[in-house]
Amino acid sequence: MKSSVDKDEKSYRSGVILGLSLAEVILLTLFCLLLLLFAQSKRFKETVRFSKDHPDLFPAIEACLPDLRKAYPENISSEEFSTHFTKDFRAFTKDKGSQINKTAQRLYPSVKSEEEKEKLLEKDLAHLQQLMSQSGGNMDQTMEDVAAGRKLRAERSNGGKRKNDGWPPFMNLSESKGFYFEAGSSQLTQVFGEKLQTDITDRLTQIIDEYGTDVVEVIGHTDEQPIYGMKSNLDQTLIPVIQSHLGGNEMIASDNNGLGMARAVSVAKLLIESGKFKDVKILPLSAGQMIEPVDKLASGTNKGDSAERRRIEIRVRRSSDVIEKQDQTP
Numbered sequence: 001m002k003s004s005v006d007k008d009e010k011s012y013r014s015g016v017i018l019g020l021s022l023a024e025v026i027l028l029t030l031f032c033l034l035l036l037l038f039a040q041s042k043r044f045k046e047t048v049r050f051s052k053d054h055p056d057l058f059p060a061i062e063a064c065l066p067d068l069r070k071a072y073p074e075n076i077s078s079e080e081f082s083t084h085f086t087k088d089f090r091a092f093t094k095d096k097g098s099q100i101n102k103t104a105q106r107l108y109p110s111v112k113s114e115e116e117k118e119k120l121l122e123k124d125l126a127h128l129q130q131l132m133s134q135s136g137g138n139m140d141q142t143m144e145d146v147a148a149g150r151k152l153r154a155e156r157s158n159g160g161k162r163k164n165d166g167w168p169p170f171m172n173l174s175e176s177k178g179f180y181f182e183a184g185s186s187q188l189t190q191v192f193g194e195k196l197q198t199d200i201t202d203r204l205t206q207i208i209d210e211y212g213t214d215v216v217e218v219i220g221h222t223d224e225q226p227i228y229g230m231k232s233n234l235d236q237t238l239i240p241v242i243q244s245h246l247g248g249n250e251m252i253a254s255d256n257n258g259l260g261m262a263r264a265v266s267v268a269k270l271l272i273e274s275g276k277f278k279d280v281k282i283l284p285l286s287a288g289q290m291i292e293p294v295d296k297l298a299s300g301t302n303k304g305d306s307a308e309r310r311r312i313e314i315r316v317r318r319s320s321d322v323i324e325k326q327d328q329t330p
Helices: 004-013 022-053 057-069 078-093 099-104 114-134 139-157 190-211 234-242 256-273 320-328
Strands: 171-174 215-221 281-288 311-317
Touching (some): 215 256, 234 256, 256 281
Parallel strands (some): 215 281
8 A cells, every 4th residue: 555655756746847846847947048049149259350360251151152162962961061162162272274273362362471361261251160079060041240240340330320311423334434244145255253242242231231222233235236146145144144153255145235235244243152141032133225324215226336335333222121111210
């Protein structure tokens, strides 16, 4: 016959998990969650601090990620990719013919010696590996932390508000000013590509910061000279090009509207690959031969060669959701 003590013990133990009461389990779970949040917060702060101290490194990495990912199967996990990343990034930076090498050349601008640059890169990549290990070896998580930190610094620098309430200026990159594509093609000339990756992106980031914008519209314009004898493949190539699966020279347009779009995509692709606009939407658009500079509807009477009309315009604005949030702010 069981005593009342046995019954009380059984009643007490009925609410026990692994020897712990339900209240103790809840407290232990909360404690573990707090430890996890603390670790994530510490990792985030260290990553943000590292990216702030190395402002040129992460844009270079972001610009090179699409090329690096092409070397691996599409279904590779972020963790698997991250284990190979620093080794392959280092190897690509030493390949003088690679786009990654050209991007990496802009790292450490104040350092003249190539040997010293390599030493700095080795040191910084080792630190980056350490940061990735804190996020489970996840490169994507590390880059998300960097982007979040960049956005947070921008908000703090201007109190979360835009510095200028006026109308943002636009950039007019016309052939008459030396911004050329190959004739009848969407292929950027080397000079135009280099200017896009340096002076133009630097100026664009300043405008975005000053006016608090988050959308960049890249608009391709042409003159009225007709295009003959070409078969368009834009339906098959536009999206793969903007996603960096194809080069800009793969696009073929059969009319001016298509040529304007193809050229806008080539420029937008380079802006995206620069890594400087991670928190900005970049939208390629075409105006074809319809709009003369500046903002004048074409009359249809000027069908000759016009270097001024063959141009890329870059305009910035705030997205509708940003405008709604700002309107609701007291």
